Amino acid sequence: MARVSCDFRYFLIPAAFLFIYIQMRLFATQSEYADRMAEAVDAERHCTSQTRLLIDQISMQQEQIVALEEGKKRKDQECAQLKALVNDLEKKTLQRIIDKTQVPVAAVVIMACNRADYLERTIASVLKYQRSVASKYPLFISQDGSDPNVKAKALSYFNQISYMQHIDYDPVHTERPGELIAYYKIARHYKWALDELFYKHNFDRVIILEDDMEIAPDFFDYFEAAAALLDKDKSIMAVSSWNDNGQKQFVYDPYALYRSDFFPGLGWMLTKSTWNELSPKLKDNRKGRQFIRPEVCRTYNFGEHGSSMGQFFQSYLEPIKMNDIKVDWKSQDLSYLLEDKYAKYFADLLRMAKPVHGPDLALMTSNIDGDVRIQYTDQSDFENIARQFRVFEEWKDGVPRTAYKGVVVFRYHPPKRVFLVSPDSLRQLGIENA
Known part of the structure; x- marks a missing residue:
């Protein structure tokens, strides 16, 4: 019995070694499995991160694609607008070439400063009758100063009106105490604008309007007929569309014209030859010459507010009668206004x-x-x-x-x-x- 027991113990030792070996292998296997699981989790996390990054990149690229498409659409629209503008400019250039065969009667300049609302009303009135005779009467706006509203309004008519700007920083020295500086500034602006139109643009005649005026239906026909008088009679210094006593109760005949020794202003036409004499000193140099004026005004002055501070407005300007019928000036014989007959x-x-x-x-x-x-x-x-x-x-x-x-x-x-x-x-x- 003792021998059998001894033999059984011999079996326990190898069994113990075997058990330890198996446990060690099992632990090693579990460790390896755990490491692989950790690697798998890390790999999964990395894959998820990469996937999200890829999705974000795709999303950003899609946004860029959308932005590029929108940009392309804008560029296409801009290109279309530019093409239309180029075509329009080419047409206008061609029209100008054609119009050169039509010698202008006179340039028309609207003198403006800082009243954009008045300017808009004046432009509307002038364009109403100028469009049909634009080649005879090229239209300009001359702005004194830099009022942004006036400049924006003037430039909004870029396809119908040429824009000029006068900037003057020189101090004003009045000849007599108490004189308004504004009138000196206005005179400087007039000189500059007329020099530009006569010498730079080389017009033979210029019609001067202010930014608070409306014109009559026959305004341009009247000045075309008057231009012939200026050419024939050098004793006429200028032609005006204004009558100081042109209030409704004092006028009757829209065909009646008069000579005057008093300069009426407020819508008048001057020739280059006369300006050659006036421009150097901008002084009265009439030399006995006179002015043509109508009985019924061809302009209306609505400028209650301005440099003259409304002087005479209610009494003399507001009641003015502006002609409202289309006079056929081409059929009128105006030779009675020539110096030797008048x-x-x-x-x-x-x-x-x-x-x-x-x-x-x-x-x-x-x-x-x-x-x-x-x-x-x-x-x-x-x-x-x-x-x-x-x-x-x-x-x-x-x-x-x-x-x-x-x-x-x-x-x-x-x-x-x-x-x-x-x-x-x-x-x-x-x-x-x-």
């Missing part, structure tokens, strides 16, 4: 007018049929008579507004004409014993 023509009108004297001249005139003439003795007397009729009293440089050889003519209870006559007017006109 004095006799005007003298005949004055000679037939009935002389009126007395204290209440307006009332007496009302009770007379036909034209009348009233003589004044001096400026003070003229102003007193003008107040009775409520026409312009103002004189400048010794000349009453609208006067021709001292005579101011206006309608009163139309079609009656009133002639206010200076002490020397009849002699100047060769009217004796009248």
